[in-house]
Amino acid sequence: MKIAFLGPQASFTQLAATQLFPNEELIPQANILDCFTAVENGEVEKAVVPLENSIEGTVSMTLDYLYKTPSIKIEAEAVMPIAHHLMIHPDNFSENIEKIYSHPQALAQSFHFLDSHYKSIQKQDFSSTAAAAKYISENLDRTLAAVANQFAAHLYGLKIINHNIQDFEQNHTRFIVISKIQNPYNNNKLEVLGEKSGLLITLPEDHAGGLHQVLSVFAWRKMNLSKIESRTLKTGLGNYFFFINVVGKWDSVLHENAIEELKSINAGIDFLGSYKEFLLQS
Amino acid sequence: MKIAFLGPQASFTQLAATQLFPNEELIPQANILDCFTAVENGEVEKAVVPLENSIEGTVSMTLDYLYKTPSIKIEAEAVMPIAHHLMIHPDNFSENIEKIYSHPQALAQSFHFLDSHYKSIQKQDFSSTAAAAKYISENLDRTLAAVANQFAAHLYGLKIINHNIQDFEQNHTRFIVISKIQNPYNNNKLEVLGEKSGLLITLPEDHAGGLHQVLSVFAWRKMNLSKIESRTLKTGLGNYFFFINVVGKWDSVLHENAIEELKSINAGIDFLGSYKEFLLQS
Incomplete structure (x- = not known):
């Protein structure tokens, strides 16, 4: 596949x-x-x-x-x-570093560590953490370092000298x-954190309380929402759609009745599926 | 200042x-x-x-x-x-291009233009559109191009050969x-699109309908929301805060009563201000 x-x-x-x-x-x-x-x-x-x-x-x-x-x-x-790690070329035995490469956000997310341990060392933005790791592995200058994930260290044969340098x-x-x-994925080797459903909802018009009316559909059924995000439609400023996550296992009566009620108030519904949330290793 | x-x-x-x-x-x-x-x-x-x-x-x-x-x-x-533009070194009189540099998202946002006009030309990711423009201006190879904004073209003396190549x-x-x-900004040279208030709201606990209860405060007052976004708190999975924009001019009675009612249901409130939305040129 x-x-x-x-x-x-x-x-x-x-x-x-x-x-x-x-x-x-x-x-x-x-x-x-x-x-x-x-x-x-x-x-x-x-x-x-x-x-x-x-x-x-x-x-x-x-x-x-x-x-x-x-x-x-x-x-x-x-x-x-x-999880961000600081990595160098395996031939850099002295572990002396002159320049650190990474994606600007990864450098920002590792700010406190880099600021306290490598304050005077030059930081250089790169298009991605992975590209920075690849560059270090191919460069003849052995004093370069990269901030990237452990997968990049493994793929490009780099040595991690500081683990988990991210701030939060x-x-x-x-x-x-x-x-x-829409065939629910499963994997019994991964920890399951919960189950949820995803919905995209467009409101019939931009009226006061329209979102409140939509959320009433979930509230009186005691369906909890774990994520809600509004996005502007490309048709112009002021038109929105909402991405909503409903917590819990799919219930064909409860959930489908909620969708029918949403349709009855002229909300546009794209049901994205009911699925599990898995925990991955970093 | x-x-x-x-x-x-x-x-x-x-x-x-x-x-x-x-x-x-x-x-x-x-x-x-x-x-x-x-x-x-x-x-x-x-x-x-x-x-x-x-x-x-x-x-x-x-x-x-x-x-x-x-x-x-x-x-x-x-x-x-x-707005993305395709720009080259001003000494590249033939306008022949061998390689195009930009931030990966800018290349993605210009996909349809680049695919129909420069399909076989190599694209190279760069850490930012501005850094790509600077690189083109300093490189001795005149056959390089960058996708960046008009400000970068001006700052680095590049020639725009295709304007507005973005897809949407x-x-x-x-x-x-x-x-x-929190001193509202004003500028009579910029077009005003509207007025709004920004609020950060934390819910007292993760109970079904909690967000619905919060939105009721706005709904019965006919206060329209133009943006709502949930963000996970760093204290653990399942705890959220919400960023909300309320549409319209600040009304000291209506808005402050709404905030008092939110406090009375034990929602945490950070009022970010009431401010104007301006339209800028790209």
């Missing part, structure tokens, strides 16, 4: 994809749009893309493409703690598995 | 900052955290940071830092249509002006 992911090689999304699909053919894509296009065209069966808090791409794009391609559904969500321990990135078949 | 902005030089955020503060000293910062820190420490009076849809930084960081630094408020919001006409980026004084 072919699985697309947001690349490059050794990106955080590949680190997620290898845990979700350890035995499948993983195909890197240049951007989030390419991941959706590959699924829609049938070039791949599924794709792994970031949903929240990624340093690799504007993840609001993921919500926009979910809205634009109604044939694409969600099969699973996966949460990975963000509980910071994490969310990914989703998308496909056209 | 000193104004920090999310750099580097010729970033989209600088393009926004120069329109909002044409006569002030603009100081580039390496990341969104540095912009907040500079305001909090008093190194600068204000800062301009992306709030939505930027290709320069994970803008969910902006919401997280607004939450973490309650002393920082919002003075204005500004909307800029995204209505795509735009939102910025906010932050400060510690």
